[in-house]
Amino acid sequence: MSIKLYGYWRSTASYRVRIALNLKGVEYEYVPVHLVNNGGEQHGENYTRLNPSHLVPTLVDEDEDIILNQSMSIIEYLDERYDGEHRLIPEHRTERARVRALAQDIACDIQPLGNLRVLNALKGNFDAQQDDVARWASHWIKVGFDGIEKRLQTQAGKYCFDFDITMADVCLVPQVYNALRFNVDMSQYPLISKIADNCNALDEFIKAKPENQVDAN
Numbered sequence: 001m002s003i004k005l006y007g008y009w010r011s012t013a014s015y016r017v018r019i020a021l022n023l024k025g026v027e028y029e030y031v032p033v034h035l036v037n038n039g040g041e042q043h044g045e046n047y048t049r050l051n052p053s054h055l056v057p058t059l060v061d062e063d064e065d066i067i068l069n070q071s072m073s074i075i076e077y078l079d080e081r082y083d084g085e086h087r088l089i090p091e092h093r094t095e096r097a098r099v100r101a102l103a104q105d106i107a108c109d110i111q112p113l114g115n116l117r118v119l120n121a122l123k124g125n126f127d128a129q130q131d132d133v134a135r136w137a138s139h140w141i142k143v144g145f146d147g148i149e150k151r152l153q154t155q156a157g158k159y160c161f162d163f164d165i166t167m168a169d170v171c172l173v174p175q176v177y178n179a180l181r182f183n184v185d186m187s188q189y190p191l192i193s194k195i196a197d198n199c200n201a202l203d204e205f206i207k208a209k210p211e212n213q214v215d216a217n
């Protein structure tokens with residue numbers, strides 16, 4: 001198989017790429033990288049040769065001889081490589097810019113603050129207790145979701161944009177999964193919840209769910 005995805009079942013960045021691969025109809029081999037066991041396999045010699053950032057996901061496309069990190073770049077790459085399929089990033093420049101902006105509201109402004117190494121540093125270097133860490137993570141998800149919910153009031157349809165499923169939905173669904181892990185009260189976010197439910201009814205999203213991965217435990 002030409003495409004390999006190195007990821008972790010609960011990683012929201014890996015989850016985004018799994019959804020994108022499914023929406024694009026791409027067959028791929030999934031290679032689990034356990035972020036906790038063995039001191040974190042993302043730090044292992046074999047993996048850091050592929051991805052010196054010590055983060056998942058990494059996509060390897062042997063046919064094109066490319067090893068790629070950063071889920072957003074991977075999604076854009078897949079969207080262009082399989083351009084005959086459903087487009088996750090619209091062709092029109094204003095739609096494309098708005099889709100990227102919403103996706104980045106999640107991928108740049110929410111997810112990094114709740115990343116494992118950030119939470120571990122709060123505990124290990126800044127004396128935070130487990131409760132403080134959970135409050136930190138849910139706080140930043142809520143700050144991000146407050147803005148996104150307002151934005152969606154002016155543009156959402158069945159999905160984040162009324163025209164179709166885009167990279168914004170691909171980022172939103174994993175972030176909702178993560179919000180539920182941190183007990184964020186999703187009743188405050190009716191539009192985000194409705195869009196996540198609409199997406200989660202589709203096979204491509206169901207197949208990508210953390211609990212449906214071989215490394216789920």
Ligand SMILES: N[C@@H](CCC(=O)N[C@@H](CS)C(=O)NCC(=O)O)C(=O)O
Pocket residue numbers: 010011012013014035040042054055056057069070071072107112115116117118
């Ligand atoms: N901006 C990166 C973020 C990647 C990232 O934060 N990955 C997390 C899992 S979602 C990770 O590998 N964490 C391992 C760690 O913190 O040690 C992307 O979108 O790919």
